[in-house]
Amino acid sequence: MNSFLALYAGQVSRVRAARGPLLFVATLQSVGILLLLRGVVDEGSRTTSQQVVAGSTVLVVAFVALNLLAQRFGMLRGTGALDHFATLPVSGGLVVLATAASYATFTIPGAVVTGVLGSLLYGLPLGHLWVLALVLPLAGASLAGLGACLGLLAPRPELATVAGQLGMSGVLFLGIIPENRLPGVVQAVRAVVPSTYATDALASSFSRQLDAGLLLRDLGVCFVVAVVALSLASAAFRRAVRA
Amino acid sequence: MTVTAAAPPRTVAVSVQGLRRTHRGGVLATDDISFEAVAGEVFGLLGPNGAGKTTLVRLLVGVLRPDAGRVTLLGREVTADSRAASRVLAYLAQDEPALNELPVGLAVETTGRLRGLSKTDARTATTSLLDELSLGALRDRPLCKLSGGERRLAQVATCLVGDRPLLVLDEPTTGLDVSARRAVWEVLRRRRTESGTTVVLVTHNVLEAEQVLDRVAVLDRGRVIACDTPGRLKALVSDDVRLDLVWRDEPPLDDPVVAALAARSEIAGRRWSARLTAADAREALGNLTSGSALAALDDFTLATPTLEDVYLALGGSGRDLERS
Numbered sequence: 001m002n003s004f005l006a007l008y009a010g011q012v013s014r015v016r017a018a019r020g021p022l023l024f025v026a027t028l029q030s031v032g033i034l035l036l037l038r039g040v041v042d043e044g045s046r047t048t049s050q051q052v053v054a055g056s057t058v059l060v061v062a063f064v065a066l067n068l069l070a071q072r073f074g075m076l077r078g079t080g081a082l083d084h085f086a087t088l089p090v091s092g093g094l095v096v097l098a099t100a101a102s103y104a105t106f107t108i109p110g111a112v113v114t115g116v117l118g119s120l121l122y123g124l125p126l127g128h129l130w131v132l133a134l135v136l137p138l139a140g141a142s143l144a145g146l147g148a149c150l151g152l153l154a155p156r157p158e159l160a161t162v163a164g165q166l167g168m169s170g171v172l173f174l175g176i177i178p179e180n181r182l183p184g185v186v187q188a189v190r191a192v193v194p195s196t197y198a199t200d201a202l203a204s205s206f207s208r209q210l211d212a213g214l215l216l217r218d219l220g221v222c223f224v225v226a227v228v229a230l231s232l233a234s235a236a237f238r239r240a241v242r243a
Numbered sequence: 244m245t246v247t248a249a250a251p252p253r254t255v256a257v258s259v260q261g262l263r264r265t266h267r268g269g270v271l272a273t274d275d276i277s278f279e280a281v282a283g284e285v286f287g288l289l290g291p292n293g294a295g296k297t298t299l300v301r302l303l304v305g306v307l308r309p310d311a312g313r314v315t316l317l318g319r320e321v322t323a324d325s326r327a328a329s330r331v332l333a334y335l336a337q338d339e340p341a342l343n344e345l346p347v348g349l350a351v352e353t354t355g356r357l358r359g360l361s362k363t364d365a366r367t368a369t370t371s372l373l374d375e376l377s378l379g380a381l382r383d384r385p386l387c388k389l390s391g392g393e394r395r396l397a398q399v400a401t402c403l404v405g406d407r408p409l410l411v412l413d414e415p416t417t418g419l420d421v422s423a424r425r426a427v428w429e430v431l432r433r434r435r436t437e438s439g440t441t442v443v444l445v446t447h448n449v450l451e452a453e454q455v456l457d458r459v460a461v462l463d464r465g466r467v468i469a470c471d472t473p474g475r476l477k478a479l480v481s482d483d484v485r486l487d488l489v490w491r492d493e494p495p496l497d498d499p500v501v502a503a504l505a506a507r508s509e510i511a512g513r514r515w516s517a518r519l520t521a522a523d524a525r526e527a528l529g530n531l532t533s534g535s536a537l538a539a540l541d542d543f544t545l546a547t548p549t550l551e552d553v554y555l556a557l558g559g560s561g562r563d564l565e566r567s
Contacts, residue, residue: 006356006365014344017385026420034347081341086306087334240323241306 001018011102019106026063027110030056034118034174040118041122047203048178052119053075054173054203057132058139058195060110062171064103066150072099073151074160077240085237092237093230101143104112104136111136115202123207128172131215133203138222145229151234163167175199178182194225250385254282255315256441262302262312267496272298274465276312280458282408283439285431287451289550290462291564296445297337299462300413304334304444315407332409333358335402337417345395347389348373348382349402357404371417372400376426391418399427406438414444428455449551459550463559471552480548480556484524488515488531491541500530513541518552 015022033056041048067208073096076082085095111132119126154160161162174190182190191194201218204211251490257280264273273295280286286297301307302453303314305325313322321328342350348369355365374380376396395418402410410431416424428451434440448451452459453473460470469476488494488504498500504527508515519527525547531537551564 002359003357004360006353006362010345010349010353013346013349017344076341079335079340080338083301083306083334083336084339084341085303087304087329087332089326090357090556091330091357224483242308242323 004094007090007095007098008101009158010127011099012105014025015106017053022064022068022103022106023110026060026107027113028060029063030110030114031117033059033172034114034121037176037220038121038226039043043123046124049124050120050203050206051174051199053115053122053124053206054199055154055172055177057115057202057226058135058175058199059168059172060107060114061104061139061198062143062168062175062195065100065140065145066108066167066171067161068103069096069100069144069147070150070154070160070164070167071157072103073148074154075143075151075205076158077152077154077243078157079159082241086241091234092241093234094235095237096148096233097230100140100148103142104144108136110183112164124209126213128207128210131202134200134219135202135222139195140227142168142194142198142229144224144229145226145233148233149229152233152240171195179220182233194222194229197221209211247463249388254317255279256282256284256317257286257303257304257443259299259313260313260315261432262299262314263308263310264302264307265297266298267486271465272310273302276373276460276462276465276467278460278467278470280441280443281434282441283435284457285435285442285444285455287446287452287456288402288443288445288462289449289456289459289554289564291447291554292464293464294447295465296462297413298465300334300411300445304328304332304411319355331407332411333402333405333407335398335410335415337413339401342398342401343387344385345379346383346385347400348374349399350386350397354401355404360420368404368406370402375430376423380424388530392420392423395419396423399430403430406434406440408496409437409443410443410466411435411443414447416446416448416451417445420494424451429456449549450565452550459561461550461554463554463557468559469553476550476553477548480518480552482520483518483548483552483556484521485546485548485552486517486519486524486527487544487546488517489513489541489542490515492541493539495536495539498534498536500534501536503532504525504531518548518555 016226037052041052075176115129115132152159174193175195179187179190197218201215204215260277262273262276266272276299286360290296300311302309303322305321305328308323313320316328317331318539319424351369351372352365355368373382378397385437386397399415416427431442456473458472460467496505
């Protein structure tokens, strides 16, 4: 725990310098999408509204966890900085988790603003927004694990950036468009993308009646994916050090 | 009756046996390298750029997997196991970009905590280290905002925190001015004297090698071509001296003494450097200073052999060892 807190404190200090732009961009793009789609989504289309608000909120996490972490770990690998962590008695998974947690700290305001503003804009109930407190760390950890994998496995830092961007676009596309409007093949892709379960869990919280079983299933999937993704990131870390 | 105390057993702190590593593309980076460093020793790896020094230390600290060979640190085999190695050593890479955006104090404190110190102990150790390296005034400044020398000194501090029994330092004094360099040497000396710390120090600086190292392995093209104390290595070429000449203008090659020297010198523009026997050097210098060539000569120095001369005499091919 001491190691995690030390890494977290160090990373928070590092990210703090760029927190203004980070917060602004992460929030602005999601709020922008909410505003844009407000003019498209029909007033009574509750399922679509829930999906748009939940997808936009998870996008804040995806921006940081997939996009920025892919960039960060691509840069660490490209500059040989991984040796520093590899020669300290900490696991690669812990480095990924602490880095992700530090970035995620600065996305909390953006995710909350997006969730609340979205609910108000689309007339959704706010009573179960506490679900966001579970979705944020679980979605953050699973997407951060994948983002770190992209950064650590990409042969060049630029490719890591591109992969992170594409991943974020995937989260946006699959998260915001309701499942029943997607073609069959894309529905299958949606079913295996981890952000789907975070989005669905959050979307269900915008109902008046919360389906606890469904919520637990979605959060359970997020948890399992988070564990697998961080394990993969840990292995990718070891591989990248030796490359 | 005379009682002779038995010499204390020499504990082997670092044992490297037959390390071989080929980079992708088939380039042989280290070729069957073996050496041992005993506890409390400052052991050096000297060689020009490209000799395989950094690959060797990355194998030593476990971040690279060798094609063959093994590494044992303080009695425990740690080949290709950086986690196991990290419990006994601290490693300073040639550059530490991971810490660049952190304030100096936090970089040292965080590294100390990751080496197992509590938050309070890490803070105390950080204050003490920064004072020892005269970095106290820079505690709150990010490493990336420091000069190159200050940054390197702060990186040295991150390596020292946590008091590991083995320090592996890859060119720790590169970019440091003379006083900062001496401060690092002094800090290492103190660790060795007070705590018995073993140091493996990579350098391509001959002066550093001669002043700081107890023993040195000389590397060339991935092989150890010599390994002994600096004094014993220099004794290998003790009959030789180095004659350095600087010409004011074009050297008078029509002078037979100058022409003969040209054939035996390393020539870099108007700077010539020849390794000669003491008798030959005396004769050459006598002829130069008494003949017409003196007018074209700007400066000359006669020096006893250095580790660079040892390196060249043993067949070393690099030409970028530093002398100061």
